[in-house]
Amino acid sequence: MTSATDDDIDDSTAPLIEHLAELRQRLIYSVIAFIVGMVITFTFGSTILDFLLMPIESSLRALGDPNPTMQYTAPQEYFFTLVRISMVFGLALSFPVIAYQLWRFVAPGLYRSEKNAFLPFIIASPFLFILGGSFAQYIVTPMAMKFFLGFADASSLVAPLLQDTGLADLGATASDPIQMPTTPHGIAIVFQGKVNETFDITLKLIVAFGLCFQLPVLLTLMGKAGLVTAAGLGSVRKYAVVAILILAAIITPPDVITQVILFVVVYGLYEISIFLVKRVEKKEEARLRAEGYFEDDDLGEDPLAAEFGDDAGEDEGDDTRDR
Numbered sequence: 001m002t003s004a005t006d007d008d009i010d011d012s013t014a015p016l017i018e019h020l021a022e023l024r025q026r027l028i029y030s031v032i033a034f035i036v037g038m039v040i041t042f043t044f045g046s047t048i049l050d051f052l053l054m055p056i057e058s059s060l061r062a063l064g065d066p067n068p069t070m071q072y073t074a075p076q077e078y079f080f081t082l083v084r085i086s087m088v089f090g091l092a093l094s095f096p097v098i099a100y101q102l103w104r105f106v107a108p109g110l111y112r113s114e115k116n117a118f119l120p121f122i123i124a125s126p127f128l129f130i131l132g133g134s135f136a137q138y139i140v141t142p143m144a145m146k147f148f149l150g151f152a153d154a155s156s157l158v159a160p161l162l163q164d165t166g167l168a169d170l171g172a173t174a175s176d177p178i179q180m181p182t183t184p185h186g187i188a189i190v191f192q193g194k195v196n197e198t199f200d201i202t203l204k205l206i207v208a209f210g211l212c213f214q215l216p217v218l219l220t221l222m223g224k225a226g227l228v229t230a231a232g233l234g235s236v237r238k239y240a241v242v243a244i245l246i247l248a249a250i251i252t253p254p255d256v257i258t259q260v261i262l263f264v265v266v267y268g269l270y271e272i273s274i275f276l277v278k279r280v281e282k283k284e285e286a287r288l289r290a291e292g293y294f295e296d297d298d299l300g301e302d303p304l305a306a307e308f309g310d311d312a313g314e315d316e317g318d319d320t321r322d323r
Helices: 016-043 045-052 054-062 077-109 112-149 154-162 195-212 215-224 230-235 237-251 256-290 303-322
Strands: none
Touching: 016 045, 016 077, 045 054, 045 077, 045 195, 054 112, 054 195, 077 112, 077 195, 112 195, 112 215, 112 256, 195 237, 195 256, 215 256, 230 237, 230 256, 237 256
């Protein structure tokens, strides 16, 4: 049996009050980092907003609008949109500091092997979130915007440039304001997007895909903890498909294309997770064999069960000798 000294656990005998004081200090550092991140991102809030609105801008230009515009209908709407941007991206900017403070608080209670096991996941988690968010920003959101705008006649915004409406006879030039076309019947439906509503759709997709890309990290950690197995994940694959379909219907806009994309991506991540858990199990089995827990290949599939079974057999032998 491996002792605490052999595995180099940090010797900490601090009383509870000292742990609470350290936690308070770590939280203060984290809050300060978050506030600094908010201030920095608020300074560039308009630039970040322009970046987030790029999918709808490209969609409108593809539909024929040469000058896409967005509007806000309340005096405080644009300001609070920038505040929300600063909160979200301020948290992302300060995440390394927050994660470091959390690690400094938790690490003294971990063995060296546990620290080495968690370090790759700490690095992989933000990387996968950025990968998922980028996938949503550059692929999913433009497709969703084109799908939504396709229901409206967005080309009516530039119909005077595309159709014969008599605008040229009026002597209009490029510097003149575009005149909306007259419709003999019905009502002209045009898109007049609000900044906060479009921002909500984009941000929800980024967060949704960023969190979904955490699936391999979550399941691999559960596999290392012995909470799930590759065989168990494979046996519930059909239930996972249903759960992913429900998830895609809830967190994505109500269009089939986006839901199918999210389903394909998350299901692919689920299969990758099964592969990673299987690798974790093989490494654990190799470690147990090296430590002598597997003396031959007929002990069964569960090394812990084999270990406890041997101990139980020895105990029964001792009880028999005592009798």
